[in-house]
Amino acid sequence: MVSVNELRTMYEQMVTARYYEEQLQEEYLVGKQPAFDISAGPIPGELHLAAGHEASGAGVCLHLRDDDTVTAPHRPHHVAIAKGVDLKKMTAEIFGRKTGLCRGKGGHMHLFDPDVNFACSGIIAQGCPPAVGAAMAAKKRNTDSVAVAFLGDGAIDQGGFLESLNLASVHDLPVVFVIEDNDWAISMPKDRVTDVEDGSRRAWGFDLPGERVDSDDAVAVAEAAGKAIARARDGNGPTLLEVQVHRRMGHFMGDAEAYRPEADIERAKQLDSIERIADDLRSHGVEDDELDEIRERAHERVDDAISWAKEQPEPSPEEAYENVFTNPPATAATDGGNEGGD
Amino acid sequence: MATESRDVTEATETERELTMSRAMVEAIAWEMRNDEDVFLMGEDVADYGGIFSSTTGLLDEFGRDRVMDVPISETAYLGAAVGAAQAGMRPIAELMFVDFFGVAMDQIYNNMAKNTYMSGGSFSVPMVLTTAVGGTYNDAGQHSQTLYGTFAHLPGMKVVVPSTAYDAKGLMHSAIRDDDPVVYMFHKRLMGLGWMPSPSGPKTAVPKEDYTIPFGEADIKRPGDDVTVVTLGLHVHRALDAASRLEDDGIDAEVVDLRTLVPLDTDTILDSVRKTGKLLVVDEDYQSFGVTGEIIARAAEGALDDLSAVKRLAIPDVPIPYARPLEDEVIPGTEGIAETIRELHE
Numbered sequence: 001m002v003s004v005n006e007l008r009t010m011y012e013q014m015v016t017a018r019y020y021e022e023q024l025q026e027e028y029l030v031g032k033q034p035a036f037d038i039s040a041g042p043i044p045g046e047l048h049l050a051a052g053h054e055a056s057g058a059g060v061c062l063h064l065r066d067d068d069t070v071t072a073p074h075r076p077h078h079v080a081i082a083k084g085v086d087l088k089k090m091t092a093e094i095f096g097r098k099t100g101l102c103r104g105k106g107g108h109m110h111l112f113d114p115d116v117n118f119a120c121s122g123i124i125a126q127g128c129p130p131a132v133g134a135a136m137a138a139k140k141r142n143t144d145s146v147a148v149a150f151l152g153d154g155a156i157d158q159g160g161f162l163e164s165l166n167l168a169s170v171h172d173l174p175v176v177f178v179i180e181d182n183d184w185a186i187s188m189p190k191d192r193v194t195d196v197e198d199g200s201r202r203a204w205g206f207d208l209p210g211e212r213v214d215s216d217d218a219v220a221v222a223e224a225a226g227k228a229i230a231r232a233r234d235g236n237g238p239t240l241l242e243v244q245v246h247r248r249m250g251h252f253m254g255d256a257e258a259y260r261p262e263a264d265i266e267r268a269k270q271l272d273s274i275e276r277i278a279d280d281l282r283s284h285g286v287e288d289d290e291l292d293e294i295r296e297r298a299h300e301r302v303d304d305a306i307s308w309a310k311e312q313p314e315p316s317p318e319e320a321y322e323n324v325f326t327n328p329p330a331t332a333a334t335d336g337g338n339e340g341g342d
Numbered sequence: 343m344a345t346e347s348r349d350v351t352e353a354t355e356t357e358r359e360l361t362m363s364r365a366m367v368e369a370i371a372w373e374m375r376n377d378e379d380v381f382l383m384g385e386d387v388a389d390y391g392g393i394f395s396s397t398t399g400l401l402d403e404f405g406r407d408r409v410m411d412v413p414i415s416e417t418a419y420l421g422a423a424v425g426a427a428q429a430g431m432r433p434i435a436e437l438m439f440v441d442f443f444g445v446a447m448d449q450i451y452n453n454m455a456k457n458t459y460m461s462g463g464s465f466s467v468p469m470v471l472t473t474a475v476g477g478t479y480n481d482a483g484q485h486s487q488t489l490y491g492t493f494a495h496l497p498g499m500k501v502v503v504p505s506t507a508y509d510a511k512g513l514m515h516s517a518i519r520d521d522d523p524v525v526y527m528f529h530k531r532l533m534g535l536g537w538m539p540s541p542s543g544p545k546t547a548v549p550k551e552d553y554t555i556p557f558g559e560a561d562i563k564r565p566g567d568d569v570t571v572v573t574l575g576l577h578v579h580r581a582l583d584a585a586s587r588l589e590d591d592g593i594d595a596e597v598v599d600l601r602t603l604v605p606l607d608t609d610t611i612l613d614s615v616r617k618t619g620k621l622l623v624v625d626e627d628y629q630s631f632g633v634t635g636e637i638i639a640r641a642a643e644g645a646l647d648d649l650s651a652v653k654r655l656a657i658p659d660v661p662i663p664y665a666r667p668l669e670d671e672v673i674p675g676t677e678g679i680a681e682t683i684r685e686l687h688e
Contacts, residue, residue: 103462129421
């Protein structure tokens, strides 16, 4: 059972994540209108926004501690927020600033926060094997920490995912795989890439429990994830979850979604997990005033993070030569092949 | 604890000689005894002891939790090694043949090699990727490559290629203790296997105690004044053979064993080239866009005025063929090296 306080926590993370994406959407378009130039403006490069995915991040991370590892894919912000990644440093990274999480070397798809053991990466299913490795380390060290790998429904045919299920299964590792099914792999609908509609059935082939949460109901996600994470923490091995979410903002910013039926876009917008969890809170007697208060606090936190990030200095060009290695070789010419060296 | 690199000829006669595989295993075992975070995983590394004897005996001492056979699933277990390393452990993961990198390269070059940089230094990946390289035993194009240049080309990996048992042990200690990902490439022909005879060179005296060989220090395996031969791996021994054949003709070749490609000891190469004025680079990897071109470029950048002649020998940009006369044709041999040194000397 999810307590009312846990509902409050999830609600706050979800409204933070939604507002964050809305604000980033605006910031991203600065300098990119009227002609769209992906390299222009304060946030250059690709930007994959996760509006509509919030229930998955909040419902799963509700059960995680700082010492639990999370790997996320290229659409990571809602998971990062729910895992407790430093919002200011994360935002500074997205704006390419020196004080960003990765000193401006990663950007929005490659956020690393060692304080809460969070990492995300841009290649499909790439985070699955490292999550298995984090789980392996936890098991070898006899800790009860766990790892969670998030992936999209477009990732379930990728070898790295399937190999990871197998390795995790045969070694009974404390890892949970969470498929966020938003119905679309960029422009490919699920029924054109697989005959298995329910991605959690991939678990069967590896003798693992698999469960699908059919709606992006944060409470249902939290309940399913709670069981899976407890199972991992208790030493009973991995689980595969699939959570239905919705893609409200296209694959990436600038995606006109010409391939997607208008009705599907409208449907995604109407199925709003945030309204649903607000109703859940109301049914527990939480007043609208308190919901407003939570929302305002979340908005303020996001606004602060964005303002802070925009004031941060850009990295100096010579920093491009740093961090190739943790222990840079003494000979500068060999550190990344550039005279600059560490 | 650490001792400096030294010439194997300094080893006392009372020291035992080891094959390269025994020397590697000795270093791994020492590190596993002294650091609980070190563990090993790979295909057939436990009961079998490694197809090329790279892990023989480790299962008996350390058990299955620390010497793990894994499914034939390189993406999963190499990526898992990255995750375990990021969690603070020091995994050694073996890729049975380097040729198999194709099924797992994303985890190797995008995760293992880049996470330190892309995290701005907040993540470290202290793991060793050991892998068997090289041909000369008729295993054809998918089991005979060295791919030295491929791994050295992509930033973020330290790349180590021992040619003797002494170097193999010291470099392995260094690799496991290093906080960065190290690709440790051992040549099958040098391991001292009963079923793939080694040349006499790689079996050397090896101290019983632990010692490290710093990365980025090439080793002059044979000093000489006339021609510089820069090489690595198996071809250190072929170059040494060629050099001794030329002694009677009054040609004094210097053989530089790179030992590590990343970092690369450019200074030793330049010092040698400044002395001899003539450079031959011998490599068992493909010729174009690889190690030979890089060494020659560095020599040209650093010592152009001292260079009077340059040549290279490498696989002539064909896949490595199976049949004996075909493989012998494309892998540089002792005779060809001697001939090329002679041409340079003229």
